[in-house]
Amino acid sequence: GAGVSQSPRYKVAKRGQDVALRCDPISGHVSLFWYQQALGQGPEFLTYFQNEAQLDKSGLPSDRFFAERPEGSVSTLKIQRTQQEDSAVYLCASSLARTLAKNIQYFGAGTRLSVL
Amino acid sequence: AQSVSQHNHHVILSEAASLELGCNYSYGGTVNLFWYVQYPGQHLQLLLKYFSGDPLVKGIKGFEAEFIKSKFSFNLRKPSVQWSDTAEYFCAVKIASGSARQLTFGSGTQLTVLP
Numbered sequence: 001g002a003g004v005s006q007s008p009r010y011k012v013a014k015r016g017q018d019v020a021l022r023c024d025p026i027s028g029h030v031s032l033f034w035y036q037q038a039l040g041q042g043p044e045f046l047t048y049f050q051n052e053a054q055l056d057k058s059g060l061p062s063d064r065f066f067a068e069r070p071e072g073s074v075s076t077l078k079i080q081r082t083q084q085e086d087s088a089v090y091l092c093a094s095s096l097a098r099t100l101a102k103n104i105q106y107f108g109a110g111t112r113l114s115v116l
Numbered sequence: 117a118q119s120v121s122q123h124n125h126h127v128i129l130s131e132a133a134s135l136e137l138g139c140n141y142s143y144g145g146t147v148n149l150f151w152y153v154q155y156p157g158q159h160l161q162l163l164l165k166y167f168s169g170d171p172l173v174k175g176i177k178g179f180e181a182e183f184i185k186s187k188f189s190f191n192l193r194k195p196s197v198q199w200s201d202t203a204e205y206f207c208a209v210k211i212a213s214g215s216a217r218q219l220t221f222g223s224g225t226q227l228t229v230l231p
Contacts, residue, residue, distance in 0.1 A: 042221030107160040
């Protein structure tokens with residue numbers, strides 16, 4: 001596609017529910033990132049994939065957060081037993097480059113998650 | 117862990133005023149630097165980037181930024197702002213060596229330009 005696509009755009013969940021957020025990166029982009037953006041803050045890194053391999057998950061805040069990219073394209077971020085503090089915008093970004101140089105990340109519009 | 121500081125949380129300017137948004141980072145090694153902009157209701161878009169070479173970089177829509185290594189700064193500038201520049205601006209840093217790939221963002225500066 002032309003850009004990074006995320007769905008749903010908005011998600012309301014009751015505390016304790018599981019949610020799944022989808023990211024469809026730009027076609028051919030090798031790297032995929034998930035970020036969490038709390039209200040009034042900048043995005044914070046959650047996890048990173050290169051193709052289907054999850055190379056860094058150091059930013060995941062708890063074991064309730066899980067991400068996958070089984071075929072090296074679409075990725076899903078799953079949050080189990082959601083809590084109010086999980087309310088945020090979840091951003092997905094993708095980049096073409098395998099190397100460190102020229103690694104520009106292109107962002108999707110995000111999924112705004114509200115946990116009641 | 118590295119951090120990025122954006123000193124101004126909210127800036128209000130009149131059209132045609134000059135703009136400078138501050139950005140400082142804490143990492144002592146080689147970095148790549150970025151400014152992203154988020155217009156109301158839209159996704160983050162890359163405004164400009166620095167990888168190496170000339171520390172004065174020019175981006176889209178008349179924006180520029182200067183990398184001053186000794187000050188760990190990458191301030192964003194525009195000589196004359198327009199109403200359409202109203203947006204939130206984020207500075208971001210990536211470590212240019214090692215295995216880390218992610219961006220570290222500042223908390224953002226909301227710019228409001230009055231017509």
